[in-house]
Amino acid sequence: MEGRLTPVARRRLDWCRAYLFGRLEETHSVSRDIVSLLPGSVVDNLQLAWDANVTNRPHEIVEVLRKPLRWELVVRPGAPFGVVVFLTMTGALHQLGQHESELQEARRGRQVYPDLLNLRAYEARALVALGRVRDVNGLVNEILTVPPRWSLPGCCVPGGTPGYVMLSAAEELRAHGYRDASSEHGQPCRGLVPQPRGRGI
Numbered sequence: 001m002e003g004r005l006t007p008v009a010r011r012r013l014d015w016c017r018a019y020l021f022g023r024l025e026e027t028h029s030v031s032r033d034i035v036s037l038l039p040g041s042v043v044d045n046l047q048l049a050w051d052a053n054v055t056n057r058p059h060e061i062v063e064v065l066r067k068p069l070r071w072e073l074v075v076r077p078g079a080p081f082g083v084v085v086f087l088t089m090t091g092a093l094h095q096l097g098q099h100e101s102e103l104q105e106a107r108r109g110r111q112v113y114p115d116l117l118n119l120r121a122y123e124a125r126a127l128v129a130l131g132r133v134r135d136v137n138g139l140v141n142e143i144l145t146v147p148p149r150w151s152l153p154g155c156c157v158p159g160g161t162p163g164y165v166m167l168s169a170a171e172e173l174r175a176h177g178y179r180d181a182s183s184e185h186g187q188p189c190r191g192l193v194p195q196p197r198g199r200g201i
Contacts, residue, residue: 008037028055035064042073049088058092065089075112083109083118090122094129102126117146117165124169128176136173140166 005013011034018026028051034044045064052060065071065085075082086109093102103126109119120143127136143162173179 008034011037024051024055027051028057040069042069042071045069046074046084050084053088053091058095061088061092062096065092077112080113080116083113083116085109086113086119086122090126094125097129099126099129103130115147117143117162120146120165121168124165125172128169128172128178131176133173133178136169140169 011030015027015030015034018024018030028048031044031048031051035041035048038044045067049061049064052058052064065088071082071085075085086105089105090102090109093099093105103123106119106122106126109122113119120139124136124139127133127139143165146162
């Protein structure tokens, strides 16, 4: 049967085999091959960006997601899987220290998905990295009025609430040396998210 497969179908089968056995470098290599065969495929480029993400290739993520493709096919209201574009892009830009671009991408995502809390967490991360702690405070106050909707609960944060965004902001503040500010955000989190005994944020 494999002899009757097209080259793309054969490589897709190779990708599935590599994925099932946890061979992440191989899935990334196969994704590159598929994109070389189908360079205009938005879905395949998005898969390549994700495989670059799980194999720690932030430069490639940015390069792939900035291709002039029809990203609106997956990045649009009612298609929540498009959040993956902003998840991977903002994460890559954060790793690369390009925090202004990271903030722009997070806010662009909010325009597409204004009701999803994912984008608030990405924005908070960028704001902290830019040292804009006052803006983080404003964001935290704002999310208290947002209904708890979070896309892709299986791969991100299950049962997302404003408290999870606050926790993300607190952890990022702590990571960037804003210990006092992180404690301020950690206190309201305790009222919204169950905290393990004897552990702080």
